[in-house]
Each structure stands twice: as C-alpha cells, then as structure tokens.
Amino acid sequence: MTNVMKPSTRPLTAAEIAALALSMAHLGSGPQAGAARSGLRHAFEHMELDDDVIATTLATLTEPMPAEIADRARTIADAITSRLVIRLHYQDVSGRVTVRDVDPVTCMVHREYWYLVGMCRMRGAIRAFRFDRIVATEPTFVPARRHRAEGFLPFQGKRAA
Structure with a gap:
C-alpha cells in the first residue's frame, strides 16, 4: 500500500x-x-x-473501553447517528440515579473520561454526561432536535479575538 x-x-x-x-x-x-x-x-x-x-x-x-461501557457507547453512537433521543440512567457524583432523556450531540474525551454531550430535556440545558456514570442506556424512537456540535463542546478555551 x-x-x-x-x-x-x-x-x-x-x-x-x-x-x-x-x-x-x-x-x-x-x-x-x-x-x-x-x-x-x-x-x-x-x-x-x-x-x-x-x-x-x-x-x-x-485504551479500549471496558466491555460494559463499550456496550453503552455503541447505543449512544447509534442514537447520535440516527438522530434519536437517548434515555440515560445517570448516577451523579453523590450517587443519586436519575433517568434523563437527552438529545445527543457528540461524544468527547477530556483527560481520563469519555463524555456524552447533549441537550438534557430534564434540565433544559446542555450537559456533559460521563460514560462511567451512565448506569444504563435505552434507545428511543423519538427524533432528537438538531444541535451543532461546535456550540456544545465544554473544556474548550475561548481564544482572544
């Protein structure tokens, strides 16, 4: 080649x-x-x-993802590609689990964590969900609203104009 x-x-x-x-x-x-x-x-x-x-x-x-996280990552990737809402069972830092419907926009890695970035319908705001805190994922057949990834990426420094 x-x-x-x-x-x-x-x-x-x-x-x-x-x-x-x-x-x-x-x-x-x-x-x-x-x-x-x-x-x-x-x-x-x-x-x-x-x-x-x-x-x-x-x-x-x-490093390859652990198998259980990779399974959830595939469901997340399918939701992004299909432009469908994904239902997450998400455990916050205090251990409380909530169920959230999210318009998935993109995934990213920052330092040692993978994140799903999207519009959380429960909070009505952009959120970044750490993969290791996503307890379960459920595909839905609900169309996700379109969002441009550039406006949803946290951890990006603002450059001086």
Missing part, C-alpha cells in the same frame, strides 16, 4: 476528533484499532492544547 500525502488545509476540529474517537472506541485491540489510534494521535499533534491535557487524553483514547 502506498502512502498518499495531500497538503492539509486545516487541522481536525474537536467535534471531528470526538466522532472519530467514538467510532474507534469499540474496535478492540485488532490491527485496525492500532492504526486508527495512531492516526488519532497524529491528529492531536496539530492541535493547540496543553501538553498535560494531550497526554492524559491520548492515554484515554488509546
């Missing part, structure tokens, strides 16, 4: 990297997973991020 080099016009956006990372999350440890994670590391090299954030985030991206 020949490597083809094409001049890059722009680096990947955070939303594009999040989508690629979620797509890779359930590839396991096969050869495709290794090549995909290598490509993602390459994409991160061109982003202007704090070195500590990059190192921790890359470590999270390059």
Whole structure:
C-alpha cells in the first residue's frame, strides 16, 4: 500500500476528533484499532492544547473501553447517528440515579473520561454526561432536535479575538 500525502488545509476540529474517537472506541485491540489510534494521535499533534491535557487524553483514547461501557457507547453512537433521543440512567457524583432523556450531540474525551454531550430535556440545558456514570442506556424512537456540535463542546478555551 502506498502512502498518499495531500497538503492539509486545516487541522481536525474537536467535534471531528470526538466522532472519530467514538467510532474507534469499540474496535478492540485488532490491527485496525492500532492504526486508527495512531492516526488519532497524529491528529492531536496539530492541535493547540496543553501538553498535560494531550497526554492524559491520548492515554484515554488509546485504551479500549471496558466491555460494559463499550456496550453503552455503541447505543449512544447509534442514537447520535440516527438522530434519536437517548434515555440515560445517570448516577451523579453523590450517587443519586436519575433517568434523563437527552438529545445527543457528540461524544468527547477530556483527560481520563469519555463524555456524552447533549441537550438534557430534564434540565433544559446542555450537559456533559460521563460514560462511567451512565448506569444504563435505552434507545428511543423519538427524533432528537438538531444541535451543532461546535456550540456544545465544554473544556474548550475561548481564544482572544
């Protein structure tokens, strides 16, 4: 196979990297997973991020998800792709579990955690749900409202104008 080099016009956006990372999350440890994670590391090299954030985030991206979290991640990815509301059973930091319907927008990794980012219908606001706190997911047949991922990504520093 020949490597083809094409001049890059722009680096990947955070939303594009999040989508690629979620797509890779359930590839396991096969050869495709290794090549995909290598490509993602390459994409991160061109982003202007704090070195500590990059190192921790890359470590999270390059490790396969635990099986039970990967199962929930597939349901979440299907809801994003199908543009359907997803029902989450979510455990907050104090241990309380709530059931929330969410218009899923994107997934992302920040430091050591994966997040689902979307519009929480219970709160009527943008929320980021940590995957390890999602106890269960249920697909629905309710169409999700459309939201642009760029407006929903937390942890992005605001650049000076």
